[in-house]
Amino acid sequence: MELYKLTVHELSNLLKSRETSCKEIVESIISRIKELDNTIKAYITLTEEQALKKAAEIDNQTDGERFSESALLGIPAAIKDNICTKNIKTTCSSKMLQDFIPPYNATAVDRLEEKGSIILGKTNMDEFAMGSSTEKSAFFKTKNPWNLETVPGGSSGGSAAAVAADEAVYALGSDTGGSVRLPAAFCGVVGLKPTYGSVSRYGLISLASSFDQIGVITKDVTDCAIIMNAIYGQDPNDSTTVDLDLQDFTESLINNVKGLKIGIPKEYFAEGINEDVRDSVLEAIEMLKSLGAEYDEVSLPHIDYSLPTYYALAMAEASSSLARYDGIRYGYSADDSEDLTDLYKKARSEGFGSEVKRRIILGTYVLNSENYESCFIKAQKVRTLINRDFAKALEKFDVLISPTSPTTAFKLGAKRDPVSMYYSDIYTIPANLAGLPAITVPCGFSQGLPIGLQFIGRAFDEKTLIRAAYTLEQNTDFHNKRPEAINR
Amino acid sequence: MKITKDDIEYIADVAMLYLNEEKKEHYTEELNVVLNQIAKLGELDTKDVEPTVHILPLKNVWREDKIEPSLDSEQVFMNTENGEEGFFRVPKIIED
Numbered sequence: 276m277e278l279y280k281l282t283v284h285e286l287s288n289l290l291k292s293r294e295t296s297c298k299e300i301v302e303s304i305i306s307r308i309k310e311l312d313n314t315i316k317a318y319i320t321l322t323e324e325q326a327l328k329k330a331a332e333i334d335n336q337t338d339g340e341r342f343s344e345s346a347l348l349g350i351p352a353a354i355k356d357n358i359c360t361k362n363i364k365t366t367c368s369s370k371m372l373q374d375f376i377p378p379y380n381a382t383a384v385d386r387l388e389e390k391g392s393i394i395l396g397k398t399n400m401d402e403f404a405m406g407s408s409t410e411k412s413a414f415f416k417t418k419n420p421w422n423l424e425t426v427p428g429g430s431s432g433g434s435a436a437a438v439a440a441d442e443a444v445y446a447l448g449s450d451t452g453g454s455v456r457l458p459a460a461f462c463g464v465v466g467l468k469p470t471y472g473s474v475s476r477y478g479l480i481s482l483a484s485s486f487d488q489i490g491v492i493t494k495d496v497t498d499c500a501i502i503m504n505a506i507y508g509q510d511p512n513d514s515t516t517v518d519l520d521l522q523d524f525t526e527s528l529i530n531n532v533k534g535l536k537i538g539i540p541k542e543y544f545a546e547g548i549n550e551d552v553r554d555s556v557l558e559a560i561e562m563l564k565s566l567g568a569e570y571d572e573v574s575l576p577h578i579d580y581s582l583p584t585y586y587a588l589a590m591a592e593a594s595s596s597l598a599r600y601d602g603i604r605y606g607y608s609a610d611d612s613e614d615l616t617d618l619y620k621k622a623r624s625e626g627f628g629s630e631v632k633r634r635i636i637l638g639t640y641v642l643n644s645e646n647y648e649s650c651f652i653k654a655q656k657v658r659t660l661i662n663r664d665f666a667k668a669l670e671k672f673d674v675l676i677s678p679t680s681p682t683t684a685f686k687l688g689a690k691r692d693p694v695s696m697y698y699s700d701i702y703t704i705p706a707n708l709a710g711l712p713a714i715t716v717p718c719g720f721s722q723g724l725p726i727g728l729q730f731i732g733r734a735f736d737e738k739t740l741i742r743a744a745y746t747l748e749q750n751t752d753f754h755n756k757r758p759e760a761i762n763r
Numbered sequence: 764m765k766i767t768k769d770d771i772e773y774i775a776d777v778a779m780l781y782l783n784e785e786k787k788e789h790y791t792e793e794l795n796v797v798l799n800q801i802a803k804l805g806e807l808d809t810k811d812v813e814p815t816v817h818i819l820p821l822k823n824v825w826r827e828d829k830i831e832p833s834l835d836s837e838q839v840f841m842n843t844e845n846g847e848e849g850f851f852r853v854p855k856i857i858e859d
Contacts, residue, residue, distance in 0.1 A: 378838035472819050485817055514824040515817075580807065583800040594778060603851050605842035614854050616779070624781040632780055637794050639778045640766060641801075649764070653804050655814030660807065662815060694796050710818030 278303035279441045280757070283498040286444060287346040293339055297330035297349030297393070300444075304351050304395060308442045311761055316417045317427075317437035319356050320364050320397040326351060329393045341391075346501045348391030353443035355434050356397040357404055358489065359478035360384055363394065367480050368412035369402045371600055371607045371626035381478025382513065383447060383489045383506045390505045398433030398446060402628045403597070404454055404482045406430050407699040408690065411630045416687060419461060420758040421724050425684040428461030428699075430454040434492045435462040440761055445502055446492045451482045452585055453679075453703025455490030456715040460679035460727020463717045463756065465744070467491045467499050468703075470735045471710035472517040475510035483592035484515075486585075486707045495754050496716065496745040500524035503737060519735065527738040530749040533567030535739075538672030542578045543702055548681045555719030555726045556678045559747055566746060573672060575664040578705055580657050582697060585704045587641050587654035594638025600626065633693065658708050665709045669733045674743050677702050679715040679727030702729060712737050716744045717753035725753070764802045766794050 278286065278300050289295040305323055312318055333349045342348050354360055357367045359377035361384075366372045384394065401411035409417045409432025417432045419425040420440040427436040431448030435458035438446050448455040450468035459466025468490040479489055491502045503524045509516045539560065544553055560570055602608045602622020609621035627635070641650040668675060680702060690696040706713040711731055718728035728747070732740040748754050768791050775782045782790065840846035845853070 375842055378834055378841060511824075511826065515819065515821060517819065577807070580804060583803055586797060587801045587804070598779075603843065603845050603853060608844055612854055615856050618854055619779040620781050623779050627780075629786075632782070632786075633790060633793065635778050635780065636771065636774050636790055637797060639774045640770065640794070640798075643774070646764070649805070650801055652814050653809065654801070655816060656809035656812040657804050657807055658815040659812050660809070662818070692796070693793055694800065697797075 279307040281444070282494045283350050283445055283501055284346060286350055287342060287348070290349055291339060291342040297333045298327065300349065301326050301330040301351055301393065301395065304442065304444065311440055311442055314418065314423065314761065315420055315436050315440050315442065316415050317398055317433040317440065317442055318353070318396045319366060319368065319399050319414060319433070322363055322394055322396055326393050326395045333391060345390045347387060347505055349393065350444055351393045351395035352387055353396055353398050353434055353437045353446040354384060354394060355400055355431050355446070355448045357400060357449055357480040358384060358447055359480070360394055360397065363397060365397065365480070367403050368400045368414055369626065369628065369631070370413045373413070373607070375605055377478070379478065382475035382510045384478065386506050392505070395443065398431070398437055400433055401430035401630070403480070403631050404430040404449055404451055405593070405630050405634055407453070407457055407696050409433060409458070410687065411628065413628050419684045420761050421463060422684065423760060424686055425724065426461065426687055428458030428684060431492065432458045435459050435464055435466065438462070438464045438492050438494060439758060441757070445494070445498050448490050448492050449479055450488050450490040450707065451486045452589060452707050453700040455492060456679050456703045456713060456727070456729060457699060459492050460715045460725065461684040463725030463753070465493045465496055465499050465714065465716050465754070467503065467714045467737070467740070468706060468712060469503065469507060469737060470712040472515055473507050473519060473735060473737070475513040475516050477510055477512035481596040483589040484596060485592060486589055496741060496748050497525070497528055499714070500528055500741050517735070522738070524737060524741055527741040528745045529742050530746050531567070532563050532743055532746045535563070535568040535674065535743060536672045537563060537568050537570040538573035538668050538675045539570055540575045540578065540668065540675055540677060541572050542575055543677035548678065549683065549721065551719070551721035552678045552680070552682065552726050555721070556676065556728050559718040559728050559751070560676055562750060563743070563747060566750065573668045573675070575668060575705070577657065577660040577664050581661060581705045581708055582701055584654045584657045584661065585708060586697060587650050588658065590634045590638035591641045591651055592638070594635045594642065597631070597635055602626065630693070661705060662709045665705070665711060673732070673739050675731040677729050677731070679703065679729040683721050683724035683726060706731050710734060712740055714740045714744045716747055718747065718751070719753065764798050766791060766798055
């Protein structure tokens with residue numbers, strides 16, 4: 276068995292029993308990356324030397340005991356390139372930050388490193404996380420390992436493709452409107468967006484601050500619980516994090532859904548959904564029922580307004596977040612400016628790509644005094660209505676189930692107009708509007724491409740999501756499948 | 764709600780962006796499609812609905828007023844070409 280194929284918990288067990296070393300693990304992943312990444316193009320930056328050095332340090336200094344204390348000790352990680360890594364280039368896949376080297380780590384990265392995980396590289400994404408296909412990277416397009424002519428989804432497409440292609444053991448991504456879950460679903464891996472406020476955003480380069488959350492992309496649900504244990508919890512550097520009780524998410528890896536109440540939001544199964552996607556999700560629901568869960572239909576009457584609500588608010592917040600890029604203190608700097616205004620405008624016009632400018636302009640328009648009430652405040656009010664729908668549904672049900680996306684991965688270049696691209700996130704956006712946790716797990720295939728099923732849970736109840744997702748996983752075989760296109 | 768090319772020019776200016784003619788036309792067209800979607804929110808009666816500014820019931824967080832380490836000047840200037848003797852250099856902003 277090749278080491279690169281294994282999960283975090285499998286590798287950790289081999290380390291505990293001294294059947295392998297950290298150095299062998301890191302070397303195995305690096306050789307996999309060298310073999311495949313010219314094709315997949317998941318990574319922007321590789322930190323091969325530092326990673327090998329750290330692995331050797333751990334091997335030399337550690338007795339078997341410490342591997343029992345941390346399942347992440349010596350395990351390599353891939354980090355989305357909008358999450359700051361000290362002294363490692365962090366570009367946001369933008370010309371604006373192409374040479375940016377953060378002088379500090381994001382809290383989530385610090386926490387992974389405290390547990391002994393080794394940063395192996397930074398992954399490609401849509402520029403500033405604005406996109407659903409990773410085609411909007413200013414550098415290159417990442418391919419879906421299941422079919423090299425299709426997109427990996429986005430915006431954390433590099434992270435999801437790396438995990439699916441066994442070029443990473445696990446990865447961090449970020450999820451503002453579905454950017455962890457959509458690529459995880461398209462690439463047939465597990466993706467968790469935690470509750471807003473449960474994982475620190477310190478060092479995550481902001482897109483829309485009331486929506487952004489760092490999330491986890493893994494090969495199975497067990498790994499997802501292990502990574503959550505490391506990164507969740509309050510952080511003095513992010514005042515929107517919540518003081519949570521100490522939790523062990525691995526306690527929720529229970530293969531049992533007896534008595535679990537599942538709500539099926541009927542609006543998620545309406546027009547526009549691919550038939551294979553619908554059938555696979557419905558089949559999974561029947562299977563959970565046969566294992567003792569109960570389900571019933573539920574209505575979220577305002578859910579059809581999620582997309583316009585999200586775009587009004589997220590673009591307004593993005594236009595404000597991105598006002599910091601002035602071409603002076605860090606980031607792209609233009610030559611020969613006439614005056615200060617010209618300097619700002621040149622840096623921003625040359626540094627930002629087309630989708631970023633589109634959203635800055637729309638966001639600025641929404642925040643313009645004339646439209647503030649009718650667009651921005653209106654959308655905030657509709658957000659309240661959507662949140663109420665969820666609160667009501669989750670009074671009655673423990674989790675809601677939907678497809679993660681109405682379709683499987685689409686062809687590279689297939690979605691040229693922004694609105695049809697935005698539509699890819701239609702099932703993931705509502706959880707961001709309501710700040711709720713949501714996880715995607717593989718639940719089938721359509722024409723060789725993976726299908727994702729999404730569980731949405733109550734705020735700060737990741738444990739129920741993990742239990743439900745784990746049960747589904749343990750009773751199916753989808754998570755053990757690997758893309759044939761790259762494993763011949 | 765309809766966005767015109769003049770609106771785009773004005774917005775681009777306040778957002779500190781240069782756009783060429785082609786981009787202006789392009790964005791005018793595309794943003795009207797997105798705005799049409801946003802205009803659908805007008806169908807809903809939200810007269811007595813409070814806006815959600817933020818999803819959590821957050822209070823301001825205070826910390827002890829004590830000195831903590833911050834970035835040293837080398838780190839502050841490591842990502843710019845505009846550093847000069849501990850300052851950021853910008854074009855002249857005061858007229859003679």
